[in-house]
Amino acid sequence: MSDQADRNRGDPSPAGADKRPTGIAGFDQLSRGGLPAGAATLLLGEPGAGKTVFALQTVANAATSDGTGAIFVAFEEAPEAIKANVAGFDWAAGADALAGVHFLDGRGPLQATTTGNFDVSGLLAQLGELVRRQNAGWIVLDGLDNVLDLLSTETDRRREIYRIADYVAELGLPALITGKLRADDAQALGSFDAMQFAVQTVVKLTGRVTNDVFGRSLRIVKYRGSDHDNIETPFVINQGGIAVAYHGDGVPQHELSSDRLSTGVGGLDRVLDGGYQRGYAVLVSGAPGTAKTTLGASFLSAGADRGETGLLVALDETHAQIVANASGIGLNLERQIAEGRIHALSMRSAALAPEAFFLAIERAIRTHQPSMVVIDPISAVTETRDHRGPFDAAARLVDFCKTRGITLLTTTLAEGVDDADTRSRVSTLADAWIALSYQVQMGERNRALSVVKARGIAHSNQVRELLIGADGAHLAEVYAGSGEVLMGAARVAQQAQDELDDAERALATERRRRELEHTIAETQARREALDAALESARRELELTDKAERKRQELDADKAGRIRRRREGDGA
Amino acid sequence: MNAGSQRRPDAQVDSLTVFIAGDAPSSRQAMTNLTGVLDQLGIPPERLQVVDVLSDPAAALEAGALVTPSLQIKRGQRARWFLGDLTDQRDLLAFLS
Numbered sequence: 251m252s253d254q255a256d257r258n259r260g261d262p263s264p265a266g267a268d269k270r271p272t273g274i275a276g277f278d279q280l281s282r283g284g285l286p287a288g289a290a291t292l293l294l295g296e297p298g299a300g301k302t303v304f305a306l307q308t309v310a311n312a313a314t315s316d317g318t319g320a321i322f323v324a325f326e327e328a329p330e331a332i333k334a335n336v337a338g339f340d341w342a343a344g345a346d347a348l349a350g351v352h353f354l355d356g357r358g359p360l361q362a363t364t365t366g367n368f369d370v371s372g373l374l375a376q377l378g379e380l381v382r383r384q385n386a387g388w389i390v391l392d393g394l395d396n397v398l399d400l401l402s403t404e405t406d407r408r409r410e411i412y413r414i415a416d417y418v419a420e421l422g423l424p425a426l427i428t429g430k431l432r433a434d435d436a437q438a439l440g441s442f443d444a445m446q447f448a449v450q451t452v453v454k455l456t457g458r459v460t461n462d463v464f465g466r467s468l469r470i471v472k473y474r475g476s477d478h479d480n481i482e483t484p485f486v487i488n489q490g491g492i493a494v495a496y497h498g499d500g501v502p503q504h505e506l507s508s509d510r511l512s513t514g515v516g517g518l519d520r521v522l523d524g525g526y527q528r529g530y531a532v533l534v535s536g537a538p539g540t541a542k543t544t545l546g547a548s549f550l551s552a553g554a555d556r557g558e559t560g561l562l563v564a565l566d567e568t569h570a571q572i573v574a575n576a577s578g579i580g581l582n583l584e585r586q587i588a589e590g591r592i593h594a595l596s597m598r599s600a601a602l603a604p605e606a607f608f609l610a611i612e613r614a615i616r617t618h619q620p621s622m623v624v625i626d627p628i629s630a631v632t633e634t635r636d637h638r639g640p641f642d643a644a645a646r647l648v649d650f651c652k653t654r655g656i657t658l659l660t661t662t663l664a665e666g667v668d669d670a671d672t673r674s675r676v677s678t679l680a681d682a683w684i685a686l687s688y689q690v691q692m693g694e695r696n697r698a699l700s701v702v703k704a705r706g707i708a709h710s711n712q713v714r715e716l717l718i719g720a721d722g723a724h725l726a727e728v729y730a731g732s733g734e735v736l737m738g739a740a741r742v743a744q745q746a747q748d749e750l751d752d753a754e755r756a757l758a759t760e761r762r763r764r765e766l767e768h769t770i771a772e773t774q775a776r777r778e779a780l781d782a783a784l785e786s787a788r789r790e791l792e793l794t795d796k797a798e799r800k801r802q803e804l805d806a807d808k809a810g811r812i813r814r815r816r817e818g819d820g821a
Numbered sequence: 822m823n824a825g826s827q828r829r830p831d832a833q834v835d836s837l838t839v840f841i842a843g844d845a846p847s848s849r850q851a852m853t854n855l856t857g858v859l860d861q862l863g864i865p866p867e868r869l870q871v872v873d874v875l876s877d878p879a880a881a882l883e884a885g886a887l888v889t890p891s892l893q894i895k896r897g898q899r900a901r902w903f904l905g906d907l908t909d910q911r912d913l914l915a916f917l918s
Contacts, residue, residue, distance in 0.1 A: 358885050362902030363912045366850070371842030372886040375878035397887065400904065 269476070270388070270424045273311025274304065275612075276494030280479050281470055286450045288422040290415045294431050295455035300466065300487050301428040302332060303339070304455065305390045306351070307491040308426060310341045313350030318387035320351045321380045323373070325360075326393030329353035339491045352384050359397050370397065370410050374417045381421055389418060389425040408444040415448040431456075450474040455485075465603030468494065484605035484643070493609045495646055511622070511657055514552030514581075515545060516724025521701060521710050526682060528621075529655045530705075531648045535664040536686030541697055541716060542661035544723050545684065546624040547576040549659050551583055553622045554591040561620040562587075562594045563611055565630040569594035572626065580722045593618045599630040604643040607631050612650055621656055628660035681705040686716065689737055696737035699725060715741065834917070835895045838870040840881060842889040847906045851890035854907035862917055 271284035278284050285291045285308075295301045309320035324332055332353070336342040354376065377389060391414070398407045418425040429445070431454070446452050452471040457464060469482045485494040510524035519525040526532050526549070534542045550560040562583075564572055573583045573594070586592045595614050597607060608631075615623065628644060644660075651658040660680075683702040688695040697716040701709045715726040715737040729736040729744060736744050839855055841848035852871075859866055874881040874889055884893055892903040894916070903913050 355885070356887055358902060359887055359904055362891070362904045364904045365910065365913060366854075366905035366908035367847045368888045368890060368905040369842065369845065369847060370887065371845065371889040372840055372874050372881045372891065373888065375842075375874035376882045376887065379878035379882045 270312070271315075272304075272308040273315060274307055274492050274494060275490070276483070276485065276496040277468075277492070280483055280494060280496045281473065282477050282479075285424050285426070286473075286476070287424050288419060289450040290418045290425040290427055290448075291451040291453060292445050292449045293426055293428045293453050293455065294471075295428070296431050296457065299431075299455040299457055300485075300492055301455060302327075302392055303336060303487060304453075304492055305392055305426040305428055306332070306336055306348075307339070307341060309351050309388045309390060310348060312388055313348075314341065317350065319384045320388035320390060321354060321377060321384065321386045322351050322390045322392065323354045323356040323377075324392050325356040325396040328357065329355055332392070336491075338489070340489055341491055352380060352386065354380070356391075356393075356397070359400055364400050367402070367406065368400075369406075370414060373397075374413065377417070378421070381423065387423060389421070389423055391425065391427045393429070394427050395429045404444070408448075411445045411448045415445075446472065451476075456482075465605060484603065486603070486606045486609045488606070488610055488613065490613055493613065495605045495609055495643060507655065511549070511558070512552045512556070513545070514548030514550075514722070515716075516722065517714070517727075518699070518725055521712075521714070521725065522682070522704055523708050526657055526659075527707065528657055529652055530657050530681045531652065532657070532659040532682045532684065533680035534659065534661045534684045534686060536661075537688065538663065540686035540688065541718055541723065542663075542686055543572055543575065543626050544579065544718060545686070546626050546659050546661055547572060547581050547583060548723050550592055550622055550624050551576065551581040551586060554586040558591075558622055559618065559620045560586075560592040560622040560624065561611075561614055561618055562592055563614070563623070563625045564594065564596045565599050565607075565625070565627060566597075567626075568596045570596075578720075579718055580720055593620065604631050608643045608647040611647060615650070615654070615656065623651060623656055623658045625658070625660045627663055629662040629664070682707070689713075689715075689735075691737055691740040692743070694738050698735075698737065833896065835897065836870065836893075837864070837868055838872060838884065838893045838895075840872045840874055840884070840886040840889050840891050840893070843873060843875045845889065848890045850906040850908070851892075854910065855892065858907065858910055858913060858917070862914075864917075 268287050269281075269283040269285065270287045271278045272281075293301045293304055306322065309318075309322065312318040313320065322329070322332075327335075333342070333348060336348075342348060356373070380386065381389070394414070398410060401407045401410065414427070427445070427449070451473045453468060454471050455466065455468045457466045459465075465484060466486060467482045467484045470478045470480050473480075479496070483494055483496045485492055507528045509528040510519075510522075510526065511528055512519050512525045513522065532549075534545045536542045546562075550562055554560055562569055562572065569587075573587065576583045583592060583594075587594050593614065595611070597610065599607070611623070611625065631644070648658060680703070682704040685700050685702050687698045687700075689698045690696075697718070698713050699716040700713045701711060713735050715729075715735070717724055717726050726737070726741065729741045837859075839851065841851065855869070856866065859869060872880045872884070872886070874886060880886075886893065888904050890904075890906055892907070892913070894901045894903070901916065903916075907913060
């Protein structure tokens, strides 16, 4: 198999010249572009497997996308009954939805008397005539086994099957031929056993009950001359018709941006270095009541306030309940839903296959184009079922969101994160994993939050206390006392003690300060007095020196004068 | 209609149309068998309309003839179909008698 990039994008691969797309989500990827353009495809399935829906959806899509008309020969049910059966699907709604499909009632032979050998030349002649008149681009022979079974021998049936396959090839049109499998062993009825050799492509639809839940799957049994994935792939039939849960066979291509989205939880953005990365798959795990839903609601609400669009999927709980709870902590989800910024969806997990959920969610994503999706709790689907299936389905949903740059937040009920099995499974679903728990201190339970992992984000792994009040959720500052994080009353008590200690310390400091200031002032005064005494002494000394010099001068002068007098007297 | 059982069989049907596919073996077989049935019942062969779906597919479409050979017998608005080469003629004879 080659690894074309577009296979992984959830968008149909471009159909080659030799293929026609069915327009059925997932199937065109599985078949690498659709069904053979100039050959018959056999669609086998038990009664109720969805063969007619598959065929009609394919031709309705072709009519809608490029105006290709189709001939639909109904061998089992009246055309009016078929139209009524599919009227509930989006692609069949409206009076003109199936206008491009020309129905031919092929039930005639069922009401006729068989008198011997015959062939289907009349059918082929009619098809040729209709294709010419209607310029049709698709042919559907729905329930052909009803006519073939009127033939008496296996050889006759085989001969007619080859004639039909050859004629379709001669017309150069894609054709879908549906036929029943036996319900008991899912083997093709005799005619179709032979037909599997006559056609290029065989697709088998099955439905089975696993763990009391009905799930559908299909498989491309054969596709001559074409690359295809022949794995058994789950599909659902919902309002959009058939959707196949297949997003590609290669390495997922995800668009991660450096853009950060606020978590809506005060303090958590700082812990995550700015918030969740856009395109992230975030998993919030925790026991009941640890505020998982609150984290989801906070994220959605904060995003909607910034102008993002969100999708809230509530499992086994009504979204109205989530909205009501959120309003209690100051989140206005109700208004945001009313304004269309958040779309809400409630589903019950009991009777549906995991695939049904994820395809329903995918459908909602395609419809509403949200940039944020919250599923609460995803464990309603993943944990009560058997092993791999639900996780594969969830992984596909993660993949689906990532390729669209959607930030997905899922919550899961988990008592702990130490279980190795849970760890490895959950890891595949999450770029960021936030674990919520209770911590018991001083006889009370407090909510604790820790970031177990956050790919590509420098984050703190400190356990913090999560506080929820009328103004929303926020993280309390980390309060570490004697080696553990203190929460609730313990934190408050420790904070009070610390404040008291602080006050006492401040008082003591003030007292000491005043003492010292007093000492300084006193010393200063003493120093000034000493300075003055010193100055006075210096001055005194100077004066003394001066007086001494004067006296000496006077003495010298006096001695001179005496000498001079004595000398004068003597002359 | 009150004396229906006494009337000639050809008067009981409004039209007899056989759809064949060229000279396919089963179509030829059907023509042979049908001619015998009509003869047996005294229905004039000209009352039988023969449509070759290969040369006149529009007629096959209009009548809704999906298989060949097949015989369409109309009585008023109702049409009865007999599929196949008429190897087994019991139902046809019972119907026309």
